[in-house]
Amino acid sequence: MTTILLADDQELVRTGLRMILTAEDDLEVVGEAADGHEAVSLAASLQPHVVLMDIRMPALDGIEATRRITATQPDVRVGMLTTFDRSQLVYDSLVAGASGFMLKDAPSQQLVSAVRAIARGEELLAPSITRRLIEEFTRGGRGGPPRGYDQLTEREAEVLVLVARGKSNAEIAGELYVSIQTVKTHVARMLAKLGLRDRVQAVVLAYEHSLVRPGE
Numbered sequence: 001m002t003t004i005l006l007a008d009d010q011e012l013v014r015t016g017l018r019m020i021l022t023a024e025d026d027l028e029v030v031g032e033a034a035d036g037h038e039a040v041s042l043a044a045s046l047q048p049h050v051v052l053m054d055i056r057m058p059a060l061d062g063i064e065a066t067r068r069i070t071a072t073q074p075d076v077r078v079g080m081l082t083t084f085d086r087s088q089l090v091y092d093s094l095v096a097g098a099s100g101f102m103l104k105d106a107p108s109q110q111l112v113s114a115v116r117a118i119a120r121g122e123e124l125l126a127p128s129i130t131r132r133l134i135e136e137f138t139r140g141g142r143g144g145p146p147r148g149y150d151q152l153t154e155r156e157a158e159v160l161v162l163v164a165r166g167k168s169n170a171e172i173a174g175e176l177y178v179s180i181q182t183v184k185t186h187v188a189r190m191l192a193k194l195g196l197r198d199r200v201q202a203v204v205l206a207y208e209h210s211l212v213r214p215g216e
Helices: 011-022 036-046 062-072 087-096 108-119 127-137 154-164 169-176 180-194 199-208
Strands: 002-007 027-033 050-054 077-082 100-103
Touching (some): 002 011, 002 036, 002 108, 027 036, 027 108, 050 062, 050 108, 062 077, 062 087, 077 087, 077 108, 087 199, 100 108, 169 180
Parallel strands (some): 002 027, 002 050, 077 100
């Protein structure tokens, strides 16, 4: 069972989300927060698998609340909800530790699929969208490799670059002539060594440290 915390300052929105999610046998809403501070507090006490976080909330916005949650609870995954389809908000959310981003008016089945994807540690944004955002806001990244990079094997470093380029596990397997399960193993080990929660964070890290450059 995947447990979910809803964080949105509009009660009507929370009610709608709860109705959609609790209709699924494998999803359970365990709490609701009306502002960022409450979201941080409830995430700490309830330890949900997934937090659906509104970006715009009073007292403490969703991006800062996400930053605080992911900094202290690395196993809790956050998906951002907003009515604003703006690249800067998406990028700021990802840097804060969010595992993805979606609009509030998305179809119900897309919301359900997104929650399940986040819980599995998969990308919520399509790889091409993620790559476009990262390229737009990380031009001229930091010099030097990130912490933990020297622990990667040559193959794991290669997989990191391919993930950053938006390749799926199947595409990576085809390019490296290995099985999809082998790719999954390499990805899991790469994420663990770099201290990352998911592939979205790997994309951000790779571009920020110039392991992959825009346009490559």
